[in-house]
Amino acid sequence: MASPAVIDVNGLAALIAALQQEGYRVIGPIQRDGAIIYDEISQLNDLPFGWGDEQEAGMYRVRRREDNAVFGYAVGPHSWKRFLHPSPVVLWRARRRGNEWMIEEPVEDSPRLAFLGVRSCDLHAIGVLDRVLHHGSYIDPIYAERRESAFVIVVQCAHFTPRTCFCASMGTGPKATQGFDLALTELVEPDAHRFVVEVGSARGAAILQQIPHRPAEPTDVTAAEHAIAQTAASMGRQLQTAGLPAALLANLEHPHWDKIAQRCLACGNCTMVCPTCFCFSVEDRHDLTGTVTERVRRLDVCFTTSFTYTAGKPLRQSIRSRYRQWLTHKLATWVEQFGTFGCVGCGRCITWCPVGIDLTIEAAAITGREQTTEGVV
Amino acid sequence: MPRRRRRPKLAVWKFASCDGCQLTLLDCEDELLLMSELFEIAYFLEASSAVVRGPYDLSLVEGSITTAEEVERIHAIRRQSRILVAMGACATAGGIQALRNFVDVEDMKRVVYASPEYVRTLEHSLPASAYVPVDYELPGCPPNKVQVLEFLTAFLQGRRPSIPTHSVCLDCKRQGIVCVMVAEGIPCLGPVTRTGCGALCPRYRRGCYGCFGPMESPNTESLSAWFLIRSGLAPQQLVPLYRSFNAAAPAFVEASQRYADPKSVQKAAESLGTHAFDQREPANGEA
Known part of the structure; x- marks a missing residue:
């Protein structure tokens, strides 16, 4: 795959626009009702600039951050299963005409979804759902259709304290290494708010070509690795999984x-x-x-x-x-x-x-x- | 649906209540005409003064039993009804008027009425099931018209009604509502309350008031301990929390009485091993 690139905040806006241009509904983080949830994003300003969170067992609070990070929060109450495995769904409808039943299957125009801000744990969670609903003996067509068309933009975990997280124990994070179209690592420097972009697929590369970007310098890549390593080192929870x-x-x-x-x-x-x-x-x-x-x-x-x-x-x-x-x-x-x-x-x-x-x-x-x-x- | 030879006779009865449950029936506007075709509405004074004598195939009972006359009447209705359904918080749990179950009714009469000597009432306000066998209960203050219609549909088709008994939480999560308790520290009865309202209050960032009464396996002891420790409520504040429209529902009676005695608080906290609870968030919803 292509070597890493760097985009700035305008590049992020261009990314959202490019996905919309391609016919995707962009789903991403929004600060609403006291939490950072996932919903449809229409523009850059919908994203939770400067919002973080504080989490403990049985407690969640959104908090104003001191910087203007876009993705400076841990996962909130929503997950992507909300969009890949929707509920409720009408599977079919039957109408009685005289003594006969007419079966109708609702024709759903399955949306093409682009997920912006998928964390490594959640990417692995989608992998778990894939095994159950997509790759096993019984394929769920509703899941399969949404999953196959979904454009996945990972955001590597950085710039927050993962209080209730334990992805490091589960081997599911905090860095995603594959299974995405694009992966962003946010670098929040006052004069250089930027995102290191890794490309994970051909369609990811194609979208990147449509937005202003520059090749990543070794210092960008090092800074990104450092930010992710800090998250890994500050996991709030652990689980011994061996045996x-x-x-x-x-x-x-x-x-x-x-x-x-x-x-x-x-x-x-x-x-x-x-x-x-x-x-x-x-x-x-x-x-x-x-x-x-x-x-x-x-x-x-x-x-x-x-x-x-x-x-x-x-x-x-x-x-x-x-x-x-x-x-x-x-x-x-x-x-x-x-x-x-x-x-x-x-x-x-x-x-x-x-x-x-x-x-x-x-x-x-x-x-x-x-x-x-x-x-x- | 096979053609019925005779439409089932429907009766709607009122006991001590506000009429809100009957209004829920009348609120089924799109289905009302259809209902009057599918049922013979034999007794429904809120809708029509025309009355057809019993027996009835289906009786919907609104209101709690609060007087000796009402005890006789609910027995008479039971004798005339093939299926008897208690509808709403009063008929299923005694209603808000069951607050008197916790005090001396004579005291309450003197406080409320200028001439209490004219009031003849029973000591307790109780649900229909305290006096007669009830075939089905539709909870809620008021019941949800979707659930009422589901019951009537199931009755017409001779199948089990599909009316869930789980917590309100599932419906919050299904709708993507952010938990008011976890995200704002607002005491919410949703985890111990039966679903049915569509999570109306949390949708507007309020805690659940428990209008639909206890859910299928209400763990009020654990929830109350959390309210005390994390939402910063005083024990005496827990008592009115559980004493509203479903005050006399057994699970809520137990929950409110547990904290009517302040000494019980320490005991409950100890039994739950609250050392495991994180006590760093004492504020009541304030960030």
Whole structure:
């Protein structure tokens, strides 16, 4: 691939415009409702210039930064699954005409999406979803279509403190090395606010050609590497992954599960914010007369009783059993099922748990392993 | 749908309530005409003074049971109804008027009425299910018309209604609403409250008031401990939080009574091992 380039803030504006010109809807970070979320970007000024965040277990606050960094924040409540694995979706509709049913498949004009600001953990999360919904025996056409057309612009993690992150433990970051079209590393110097651009694909190279850029100097590349290394060195959480699946599965009756169950609300927030949790339920809806039926798919979570409702009752009646299912799936049985962990270390489930349950602490307690994290109280 | 020989007879009954649930039915504007074709609306005084005698195929009951006469009436309705559905927070949990369940009703009468001697009332305001078997409950203050229509549709088709009992949180997340509790420190009952409103309050950056009552597995003890420690609420502030439209729902009764006694707070905190909680964010929503 091409050697690294450098663009400035105007180049970033040109990048957004070039993608729009190519027919992409650009999805990127926006500061709204007290968080940095992902939504459609129409122009450069939509991006969260000068906004950062502070995160701890069960706590998130947007904060004004002292500099004007565009990507100076850790991942927020939204992830890209929101756009790749949308919910709800009407799968088909049936209309009764006399004694016959006419089946209609809704013709969805699947949008061409460009994701601006994909972090390495989230790129790996998309990889996990690919394995489940795209590359396995059962291909989900809704996911596949959106995924294949998606233009991925990674932003390497720099200039923020990754308090609830543990991508370094999971081997999923903070630097993305492949699987993107373009990757930006932001360098926030007062007189030289710029982005080092790595090219990861032919279409990435083609877009770069359309925007003003210059070749990267060795000093640019060194500064970028340094910024990413700082993030790697300041990870707020750790998880010992060696032998973890076996250690968890050997402790299914550990008394600590009961302690977690005392705190767990079974509200489903961890699962909803998880960038890899893909479970959905399918339901038929009817109008009052029973002449129109819709089959609707929507995201579901393993924390509800309806999730395991079978033959008259839910199988996992206690919160303990539901939390245990979630954690052991993420960190143990997912490996058997799909060959990777179901966790990429993004830390969203830690931050967005309303009562601050931290899976790195819980997994360590259950497996009796050392937990050495300065962020833990 | 197979042609029915006879339209099912629908009755809508009112007990101690504000009529809001009946208004939810009338609010089904696009479907109202269709409803009147598909059902024989036999008793619905809010809509029509024309009354058809029972028995009824489906009775929707609004309001809580608060007087001896109402106890007799709910039994009479039950006897005449094939399916009886309690609709709304009053009929399913006793309503806001169940606040009197926590005090001496005689005291309350004297405070509220100029001539309390004319008021004949039971000590407690209770849901229909406290007196008669109830076939289905539609929660909410008021119920959601989408859920009401889903119930009526399921009834007509003879299938189970698909009405979720999980937390409000799932619907916040499905809509991409940023959590008001995590991002702003606002105490929110969403994690212990049953969904149904479409996450109305969090959408407008307010905490959930619990209008739909407890969700399927409400862990109020854990949520309350978090409110005390992280949202900076005093124990006595937790009591009114749980005592609103669904004050007499058993899970919320337990939750409010736990903090009616201040000594219980320390005990609850200890039992939860709150040393694991991060205490660095004492502010109540202020950054």
